Amino acid sequence: MTQDTHTTSTDAPASPSLDVEALSRWMDREGLPGEGELAQARSLSGGSQNELFEVVRGGEKMALRRPPGYAVEGRAKVLMREARLLKALAGTDVPHAALRGATEDASVIGTPFYMMDLVDGWSPMGGGWAAPFDTDLEAKGGLGLELVEGAARMARVDWKAQGLEGFGKPEGFLDRQVDRWLSHLSGFKFREIPGLEETAAWLRKNQPTSFQPGIMHGDYQFANVMFRHGKPAKLAAIIDWEMATIGDPLLDLGWVLVSWGPEGDAMKYARYLDYEGMPSRDAMLERYATVSGLDVSDVDYYVILARFKLALVLEASVARHAKGEADDRVARFGPIVLELMEFAASLSRQVTLR
Structure with missing residues (x-):
């Protein structure tokens, strides 16, 4: 049982060690909102199995999900499966956070990761x-x-x-x-x-x-x-x-x-x-x-x-x-x-x- 949640709480701690410059360059290559802007990021509470960040750029809020600092290889494989599933749900009527992009390239920010819409809701x-x-x-x-x-x-x-x-x-x-x-x-x-x-x-x-x-x-x-x-x-x-x-x-x-x-x-x-x-x-x-x-x-x-x-x-x-x-x-x-x-x-x- 996992309890990762997408929250927009304003009292979340500051983002730990997320290279926003490298992330912004990747976002430019992927054609994500705010081309040329430096993304703003902060960690979100609630992630027990993975790290979750709010990323703001181009006036839009997105979520970045990446493995924790331990067992990165195994967790990364699971994350890429999640990204594939989210991509497959596009165009269906299943409520989900739309996938914005994903990469297995650990050289971008140190681990594979994916980005999706930030859900405005409550758990x-x-x-x-x-x-x-x-x-x-x-x-x-x-x-x-x-x-x-x-x-x-x-x-x-x-x-x-x-x-x-x-x-x-x-x-x-x-x-x-x-x-x-x-x-x-x-x-x-x-x-x-x-x-x-x-x-x-x-x-x-x-x-x-x-x-x-x-x-x-x-x-x-x-x-x-x-x-x-x-x-x-x-x-x-x-x-x-x-x-x-x-x-x-x-x-x-x-x-x-x-x-x-x-x-x-x-x-x-x-x-x-x-x-x-x-x-x-x-x-x-x-x-x-x-x-x-x-x-x-x-x-x-x-x-x-x-x-x-x-x-x-x-x-x-x-x-x-x-x-x-x-x-x-x-x-x-x-x-x-x-x-x-x-x-x-x-x-x-x-x-x-x-």
């Missing part, structure tokens, strides 16, 4: 629901419908026509999921996770026989979208595409519904926002099906898979903390992992797929 990870959604429950419900519609719009994109052939490996995507994540767990397992084997067995037995491949965000939730200011609710952009691939887009729908009511109302740890006023599960499914054109009758499989996968993703951080290799902030993931797997197993006992 619930910046302090919860913004006004008026914090008090207007009817308006707040629109946020849920906008969230699920964003996933549906991704699912209906003609990804081959948009140049994403080879971006992922959709063949056998569902076949790989259980074994892949159990193998991932084996590399750091340090405790028992009740419900793990039961859930894995159910997922193998109940796997859908086919699916329609599409763009998958991979971590699609309120933490990774931004909304426009004021009502009515409107999705401004989907952000943080580092886990994106071509796979089964219904897994993004399952991710949205990981802690959704009424079943998710009993969760004590896995919810990080107040869901009061959110649309019913049936309303969310109806919106997704209408917009995407996909059959959602097997949605419980995807909710169970999403809980299973998310639990193991978070358990990796919990394991590092247990070994003293991660700070105390990830300790809170410990009970979330157990709850996610508990609810995955309990839902599997209630579900009979067609």
Whole structure:
């Protein structure tokens, strides 16, 4: 789970070590706004996996995303995938920050990077629901419908026509999921996770026989979208595409519904926002099906898979903390992992797929 956000806060710290002269020359070569001007840049808060900067030139605000000072090579590869995805989304109705340019040439500013539009909006990870959604429950419900519609719009994109052939490996995507994540767990397992084997067995037995491949965000939730200011609710952009691939887009729908009511109302740890006023599960499914054109009758499989996968993703951080290799902030993931797997197993006992 990542929480890079595009914020326009005025109290962000000064930009650290960004060569604006070199960047400005590159911007000139790319034909970006403000030819001949020296760009102004400052760092933005919220980036946990990458460095994010606001860049102003030619009267326009843009965002620059680059790897952190460590693990540059691996992070740069992921960033270039993100840039490719953003480029492919041009001309679609998927809300996103439009790509302005990208380069793998580390000689420009010291690392590969890409530039995109700076999103004018807000994230619930910046302090919860913004006004008026914090008090207007009817308006707040629109946020849920906008969230699920964003996933549906991704699912209906003609990804081959948009140049994403080879971006992922959709063949056998569902076949790989259980074994892949159990193998991932084996590399750091340090405790028992009740419900793990039961859930894995159910997922193998109940796997859908086919699916329609599409763009998958991979971590699609309120933490990774931004909304426009004021009502009515409107999705401004989907952000943080580092886990994106071509796979089964219904897994993004399952991710949205990981802690959704009424079943998710009993969760004590896995919810990080107040869901009061959110649309019913049936309303969310109806919106997704209408917009995407996909059959959602097997949605419980995807909710169970999403809980299973998310639990193991978070358990990796919990394991590092247990070994003293991660700070105390990830300790809170410990009970979330157990709850996610508990609810995955309990839902599997209630579900009979067609």
